[in-house]
Amino acid sequence: MSDSPAYVPPTVWAWNKANGGRFANINRPIAGPTHDKELPVGRHPMQLYSLGTPNGVKVTVMLEELLALGHAGAEYDAWLIRIGEGDQFGSGFVAVNPNSKIPALMDRSGATPIRVFESGAILVHLAEKFGAFLPTEAGARAECLSWLFWQMGSAPYLGGGFGHFYAYAPSKIEYAIDRFAMEVKRQLDVLDRRLGESPYLAGADYTIADIAVWPWYGGLVKGALYGAGEFLAVQEYTNVQRWADAIGQRPAVRRGRMVNRVSGEPSSQLHERHDAADFDTRTQDKLSAAS
Ligand SMILES: N[C@@H](CCC(=O)N[C@@H](CS)C(=O)NCC(=O)O)C(=O)O
Numbered sequence: 381m382s383d384s385p386a387y388v389p390p391t392v393w394a395w396n397k398a399n400g401g402r403f404a405n406i407n408r409p410i411a412g413p414t415h416d417k418e419l420p421v422g423r424h425p426m427q428l429y430s431l432g433t434p435n436g437v438k439v440t441v442m443l444e445e446l447l448a449l450g451h452a453g454a455e456y457d458a459w460l461i462r463i464g465e466g467d468q469f470g471s472g473f474v475a476v477n478p479n480s481k482i483p484a485l486m487d488r489s490g491a492t493p494i495r496v497f498e499s500g501a502i503l504v505h506l507a508e509k510f511g512a513f514l515p516t517e518a519g520a521r522a523e524c525l526s527w528l529f530w531q532m533g534s535a536p537y538l539g540g541g542f543g544h545f546y547a548y549a550p551s552k553i554e555y556a557i558d559r560f561a562m563e564v565k566r567q568l569d570v571l572d573r574r575l576g577e578s579p580y581l582a583g584a585d586y587t588i589a590d591i592a593v594w595p596w597y598g599g600l601v602k603g604a605l606y607g608a609g610e611f612l613a614v615q616e617y618t619n620v621q622r623w624a625d626a627i628g629q630r631p632a633v634r635r636g637r638m639v640n641r642v643s644g645e646p647s648s649q650l651h652e653r654h655d656a657a658d659f660d661t662r663t664q665d666k667l668s669a670a671s
Pocket of ligand 1: 406407433434435436463468480481482483497498499500
């Protein structure tokens, strides 16, 4: 292993803003709002405040899947939260998610608005509300929730661990990359073995477990995360590849991926979604052509 400069931690950690690397302007060791800013509210029952990252995409895919099933109550406004610019620290956003991370949902369908944060909680809330994508039979429900919570526990090793040290850290630290590459490959093997037994994670049916896991691990095996496809030899996970392709072809998934997306092909970016027609009329290529 290559040598790295010796670092001796001080007795008490102190915040050195210069050490924040790529995320120095938003990361900080304290919670709470940094500025006053109310959130906008649109006309639909569901108000989503988000960004088209893997965690955000889970919710827009779920809402699009529910709409595709005919659940009009899942109509939503998707507002853009630019986390690189610190929108997640506005007072209105913090009131919806005290953890200052996207996605955050306000369910305004009832007399009293309900806030929901953490993507897994949002998926369960919507699944229970509409009776979809969460099996009711005890065994299948347990399997679905087990894989859903597997994603919540596992993805931080992929994103915050592997992705951070492989793609974003100011220097390449062999120990850190090695540690997290090993864990991510173990996770991919867990998924590959499971998907060798059944078409979807919870069994025969597509559920919120797949909706949660696909944006992270489906993206990873398709080479869309951290430019790490070759490094992690993702083509070896053939069952995950088959599953990722099948989910990626779903029309609702294709739409959900576009919402709140701010990078990639302009035709794939729908910065805000307030109407089903927006997919045809308000993608960035169309807005640029019109202006
Ligand atoms: N466990 C959370 C993770 C959410 C999360 O990490 N969101 C990121 C974007 S993918 C974020 O908002 N980061 C902003 C920040 O850390 O300040 C969930 O599943 O909702």
